Structures are given as C-alpha cells and as structure tokens.
Amino acid sequence: MELSLDIQSASGSRRAQFQIRRVYNLGSATRDPAVAVPHQEEVAKEGVQIALDVPAPRIYPMPRHLVRTDDELFVHCDETSGEVEIVLLVADRLYVGVGSDHTDRALERTSILWSKAVNANILAPVIWPWEDVAARWDQMVLRSWVDGRLYQDVGVNAFLSPADMLAVLRQRVASMPERDFIVFGGTYVSVDKTLGYGRRWEFALDDPAGGRTIRHGYDVINIMDEMAPGYRVPLFNPKRG
Numbered sequence: 730m731e732l733s734l735d736i737q738s739a740s741g742s743r744r745a746q747f748q749i750r751r752v753y754n755l756g757s758a759t760r761d762p763a764v765a766v767p768h769q770e771e772v773a774k775e776g777v778q779i780a781l782d783v784p785a786p787r788i789y790p791m792p793r794h795l796v797r798t799d800d801e802l803f804v805h806c807d808e809t810s811g812e813v814e815i816v817l818l819v820a821d822r823l824y825v826g827v828g829s830d831h832t833d834r835a836l837e838r839t840s841i842l843w844s845k846a847v848n849a850n851i852l853a854p855v856i857w858p859w860e861d862v863a864a865r866w867d868q869m870v871l872r873s874w875v876d877g878r879l880y881q882d883v884g885v886n887a888f889l890s891p892a893d894m895l896a897v898l899r900q901r902v903a904s905m906p907e908r909d910f911i912v913f914g915g916t917y918v919s920v921d922k923t924l925g926y927g928r929r930w931e932f933a934l935d936d937p938a939g940g941r942t943i944r945h946g947y948d949v950i951n952i953m954d955e956m957a958p959g960y961r962v963p964l965f966n967p968k969r970g
Contacts, residue, residue, distance in 0.1 A: 730796070731746055731747065731748055732746070732798070733798075733854075734747060734826075734852075734856050736824070736857075737941070738858050739861050747820050747909070749796065749910065750793065750906050750909040750910055751793060751905075751906055751909075751911075752791040752792070752793045752795060752796055752910065752911045752912075753788055753789065753790055753791065753898060753902070753911070753912050753913070754788075754789040754790075754850070754912075754915075755786045755787065755788060755894065755897075755912065755915040756779070756786060756789065756915055757769070757779075757785035757786050757915060758785070758894060758915030759785075759915070759917075760887065760888065760890075762785060764887050765915075767922060768916060768918040769781075770918075770922070771923065771924060772834075772837070775834055776838040777834070780841075786889065786894070786897055786915060788897075788898065788902065789841065789842055789845055790902075791846060791850065793911075795845075795849050796828075796850045796911055797849040797850070797851055797852065798851070798853070798854040798945075799851065799947060800946065800947045802831055802849055802949050803952050804831075804951055805833075805952065805953050806951065806953065807926055808833065808834040808835040808926060809833050809834060809926065810832060810875070810925050810927075810930075811832075811851070811880075811930040812829060812830045812873070812881075812916035813827065813828075813829055813872065813873035813880075813916060813932040813933075814827070814828055814829065814871070814913045814914050814915060815827065815871065815885060815888060815891075815913075815914035815915075815934070816853075816913055816914065817891050817894060817912040817914065818856055818910075818911050819908050819909070819910055819911075820909055822858060823859040823860075823891060823895075824856040824857060824859060825856065825857050825859055825866075825891065826852060826853055826856040826857065826934065827852075827853050827871065827933065827934035827943050827945070828851055829851045829930060829932045829947070830845060830850050831848040831849065831850070831851060832844050832845055832848065833848055835964065850913055851945070853934075853943045853944065853945035854945065856943075857936075862936060862939065865936065866885060866886075867885065867886040868886075868936075868938050869936050869937075870882070870884050870885065870937070871883050871885060871933070871935075872935065873931065873932040873933075874929075874930070874932075875925045876928060876929050878927075879920055880920065880925050881917055881919055882920055883917040887917060888915060888917075889914070894912055894914055895912070928948060928949050928950075929946065930947055931945070931946035
C-alpha cells in the first residue's frame, strides 16, 4: 500500500511516497501502567473487556489498507469514536506524526480487534523526521476534539518513547519487518472520562517549543442513514427461534 505524505523537516517541506508493509496498533502503551487504567475503565463502562492477562502494551496487528489520510470516514452506526495517538512511520528513517484510531464501540463489546478493523485509522498527512524533534519530544502534547469540544489532552511523555515502542514490537512480533511499517501508539482517557460520539473529529500533535503543530480532521458519515424506512438491515444478525 502506498501513502503520500508531506515531510516537514528543518530544511523545508517535500512530498514523499511511502510503501507500507505492516500496521500495528498499540494499547496501554504508557510509561506508568497506572496511567492507562482510566481509559480501561472508560471503555469498561461501555461493556468493553480488555485482555488484561496479555502483557501491556497490547499489540493489535491491523490490515495495512486501513491507514488513510481522508477527511471523511464512513461508518455503520453512531457508536463510534476517535482516539488521538502518536504515529510512528519507519521507512528510510524514523518519522513521527499523529492519527486517530477510530473505533466502532458497538462491535468493540464483542472484539477489540474487529472493532478497529472496520474503520480506517486516520493519519494526518504531515510527518516530522524524528531527529528534528527528539530533543524536545517530551514537551509535545496530543489533543483531540469532537464536534468542537475538547475531548483528549495529554502530553506525549505519558506514553512509551518511540524507541521503547519499537523495542516492544521487535521483541513480540515474530515477522516484524525492518522498515516500511506504521505504529499507532495507544491513547489516553477523555477529559470527562466518558467515551464521546460525534460527527466531526479533529486531532493534533503540538510542538510548543518548536512553534508548530500537525492538525487534521474528518467528518463521520453514518451511511445507514441513507436507507429508507423499512429497508435498513439490522447491524447485528437477528436471533431466530
């Protein structure tokens, strides 16, 4: 799969094409395990059971076609929500960016893996070379908004460093490629500790010391709303007998 992204570096900006071989989403990828607990509790209130017996950070291998830079996302129900996340792109070098792991919460009650696979991972189309930002990385901030309301607000220092994320992957993934893969680095509890639903999601990685920000947004469109009354198939198979 090919992605076209803008590389913003200290020497200027340029467009580049990347061939992506694998995608991995992480869960509970925090430096202090206790920091991940509020988000675990947040989803538990919605009936989502995390496999806590699997050591954190949990790794969710994803189909590579899910990573998109689109500004629209088509879904089948209103119970979906975004999650702002650090994104690592390992190619000719390490790049960092920001994305939203948009999750179907209704399906997540049945399977976290499948809930992540039915919607795209939205990636902001701008990335930074790691060496340009490494010295001030821990000063950066992740934020997201739903329908204009601040939804998440957290420093990147809450999460494992990019080096530690990659070390975990290389230790636990048997067929890990050397390069040409993407990592979504896990998320953080919402500001009001309740999952949010809405039609407009925005997310950002702010570099206050460097005076720049990566920001992107997308509209969520429930395509089931297009169906005329009486012709809408059920989201889940009806029980018979």
